[in-house]
Amino acid sequence: MPAATPPGGAPTRDEDGYAPLADYAGIGDGRSVALIAKDGSVDWWAVPDLHGVPAFAALLDPREGGSISLRPDEPFTVERGYVGDTNVVATEFVTRSGRVRVTDALNTGVAGRLPWSELARRVEGVEGHVPMRWEVSPGSALGVLAPWADEHETGPLLKLDDLTMGVRCGDVGSHETHGSSVTGHFRTAPGSRGVLGVVATSREPLYLPGADQLDSRIDRTVRGWQDWSDTLVWSGSWEKAVRRAALALKLLLYAPTGAIAAAATTSVPERLDGGKNWDYRYTWVRDTAYTLDAFVRLGLHEEVHAAVSWLLATVERHGPELQPFYSLDGELPGGSRRRDVPGYRRSAPVVDGNDAAGQLQLGPYGDLFQTVFLCVQEGHVLDARTSRVLADLADRCCDDWQRRDAGMWELHDERHFTLSKMSCWQALDRAARLADGGHLPGNPRRWRMESARIREWVAEHCWSEERQAYTLHAGTEDLDAGVLLGARFGFDRGPRMASTVTAVRQELGTGPLLHRYSGMQKEEGAFLACTFWAVEALAFTDQLEQAKHLMDEVLALTDGPGLLSEMVDPRDGSLLGNLPQALSYLGLINAACAVDEVERREA
Numbered sequence: 001m002p003a004a005t006p007p008g009g010a011p012t013r014d015e016d017g018y019a020p021l022a023d024y025a026g027i028g029d030g031r032s033v034a035l036i037a038k039d040g041s042v043d044w045w046a047v048p049d050l051h052g053v054p055a056f057a058a059l060l061d062p063r064e065g066g067s068i069s070l071r072p073d074e075p076f077t078v079e080r081g082y083v084g085d086t087n088v089v090a091t092e093f094v095t096r097s098g099r100v101r102v103t104d105a106l107n108t109g110v111a112g113r114l115p116w117s118e119l120a121r122r123v124e125g126v127e128g129h130v131p132m133r134w135e136v137s138p139g140s141a142l143g144v145l146a147p148w149a150d151e152h153e154t155g156p157l158l159k160l161d162d163l164t165m166g167v168r169c170g171d172v173g174s175h176e177t178h179g180s181s182v183t184g185h186f187r188t189a190p191g192s193r194g195v196l197g198v199v200a201t202s203r204e205p206l207y208l209p210g211a212d213q214l215d216s217r218i219d220r221t222v223r224g225w226q227d228w229s230d231t232l233v234w235s236g237s238w239e240k241a242v243r244r245a246a247l248a249l250k251l252l253l254y255a256p257t258g259a260i261a262a263a264a265t266t267s268v269p270e271r272l273d274g275g276k277n278w279d280y281r282y283t284w285v286r287d288t289a290y291t292l293d294a295f296v297r298l299g300l301h302e303e304v305h306a307a308v309s310w311l312l313a314t315v316e317r318h319g320p321e322l323q324p325f326y327s328l329d330g331e332l333p334g335g336s337r338r339r340d341v342p343g344y345r346r347s348a349p350v351v352d353g354n355d356a357a358g359q360l361q362l363g364p365y366g367d368l369f370q371t372v373f374l375c376v377q378e379g380h381v382l383d384a385r386t387s388r389v390l391a392d393l394a395d396r397c398c399d400d401w402q403r404r405d406a407g408m409w410e411l412h413d414e415r416h417f418t419l420s421k422m423s424c425w426q427a428l429d430r431a432a433r434l435a436d437g438g439h440l441p442g443n444p445r446r447w448r449m450e451s452a453r454i455r456e457w458v459a460e461h462c463w464s465e466e467r468q469a470y471t472l473h474a475g476t477e478d479l480d481a482g483v484l485l486g487a488r489f490g491f492d493r494g495p496r497m498a499s500t501v502t503a504v505r506q507e508l509g510t511g512p513l514l515h516r517y518s519g520m521q522k523e524e525g526a527f528l529a530c531t532f533w534a535v536e537a538l539a540f541t542d543q544l545e546q547a548k549h550l551m552d553e554v555l556a557l558t559d560g561p562g563l564l565s566e567m568v569d570p571r572d573g574s575l576l577g578n579l580p581q582a583l584s585y586l587g588l589i590n591a592a593c594a595v596d597e598v599e600r601r602e603a
Helices: 211-230 239-251 285-297 301-317 363-377 384-400 418-436 445-461 481-489 495-508 528-540 544-557 582-602
Strands: 025-028 033-036 041-047 053-056 066-072 077-082 089-095 098-106 117-128 131-138 148-152 155-160 163-170 175-178 181-187 193-202 335-339 350-354
Touching: 025 089, 025 098, 025 239, 033 098, 041 117, 053 066, 053 163, 066 089, 066 117, 098 211, 117 211, 131 155, 131 163, 131 193, 148 175, 155 175, 155 181, 163 211, 193 211, 211 239, 239 285, 239 582, 285 301, 285 363, 285 582, 301 363, 301 384, 363 384, 363 418, 384 418, 384 445, 418 445, 418 481, 481 495, 481 528, 495 528, 528 544, 528 582, 544 582
Parallel strands: none
Antiparallel strands: 025 033, 033 041, 041 053, 041 066, 066 131, 077 089, 089 098, 098 117, 117 193, 131 181, 148 155, 155 163, 163 193, 175 181, 335 350
16 A cells, blocks of 8 residues: 555654655455554444444544544554454554553454444563553544533443444543543553454444453454455455455445445545535445356355345346436435545545435446356356346347447546447346357347447447557547457457557556546546556467556555555555545556456466
8 A cells, every 4th residue: 555654653643734645554344344554543433324324434533533542652663454354453552661562353252243243452561561541432424413421331332323332341440430421541561462442333322342242253253254364266466456455345344235335435525626525335336246156266155145146136127218326225315415524534425325316327237247257157047037137237238229328437427438338238148148048038139139239339439540559538648548348248358448548548547547537647646447448458368478567566556554545646556536446446456366367267
């Protein structure tokens, strides 16, 4: 990860209290994700659900957003990493007085996810006697609620509207409750061990486990993550990066439904002067398709089944139109609301919700049919009702592909976007193949005829002889890194796609990084997934050595214990956009898989 501070260095915040995005590591329990800065502060945790109340949101509002801090009460440096192949974080604070280890987990139980949310922080004295301080201080839920603290006979309670949180303390000093926060101080010694925890429920009774139970569940949570990681199947190059990417994606899988979130946060800006802030706590059909593609290749069959079943049921319930994205509980998004808080590094607006649901986007056709195609290849059998729904959608795609749409990038001006046409080709190609195998009813002849028409239309209207590249949309010379996905789809893996990769890298590239499409260099950071798409396109167009070199370059920029966000600022390597970003990790895994596939074929 582009490092804000060198390994072992002192964490830094600016004068307003914002930490660099590269300083955050993530923990999760299958229901929510918490982000922990290098200085020991939990700056983001929506409780109890990923799309729920952001009780701790100092990421977007350092003064009023709320956090759970635990750190030495004297200057310190930090050494940090994940506990093996898990989403449990271990941080060592080094001070003049000694060394302390803090292990952070969103705990799970014997049978998986707990009925309540449980964030546990184990504190171990390693060397010397280190003064420590902690504070649990919920915020305003992005400026709409007022938290308050109360003393209960079993310990301190914190309340935020319907959310009830209990602070659990074990050998971390006596606590003080004041206003809306709970604080404490203590001193470690060699071999000492304590635990600080927060347990929470919404609109239901709260169970208050003992501190020893929280402590023991940290170890159980580590074992659970390790057991899951042991099921990953990967024998290609870049094993460490691929395994960490899979773990990050697992954080974003919303276990109650099987949906896959695009990111865990809202409104982290794509540029620091504001204006490009979105809420990504939803599930895009596109991201689901790419995730399943990656998970199938890694042997993760349970997640694939859960996500596909949820997606097909959701599409059917809200049909006949195919929506670009849905809420994590399977409902249609309800628009957005602006919140009166400063935003990350004062880059407002902060939004709750997403307005792009009303757009026409043709890309989800290809994404959905690719998802189903992969699942059938993996041995799934479609039920009769789902088969009929899919056949009807294929017929709709035969008509809809000729329409203008907002495209993958969800732009306001509808155009005949090249990638949208390629995606419709993919949908009809996969539908015809499914019908050939007896998985879809009807005659696939029309689907094949329309897919051939799309290919001819793209060749005539979306190819630039001058640029020797596929363009952003018909009638323009602008370029789009997204069209490189056409190589993955199988739309084109020949000379035209090969020359498109060259043109895109020349115009949209800064070193190994790529911007999304023409003109974006002046408006936002480089989009990480685009570089990984270029790796795929290079591999599939017989430019394997270039693909491997580009992969090595981008992984060198993103190495470390932090999280991949949406974008990177090419000027200084700082991160931009929501995190952890599913599309970035999906790009990484699928790029590695593409290189591995071509290497195996050539061996």
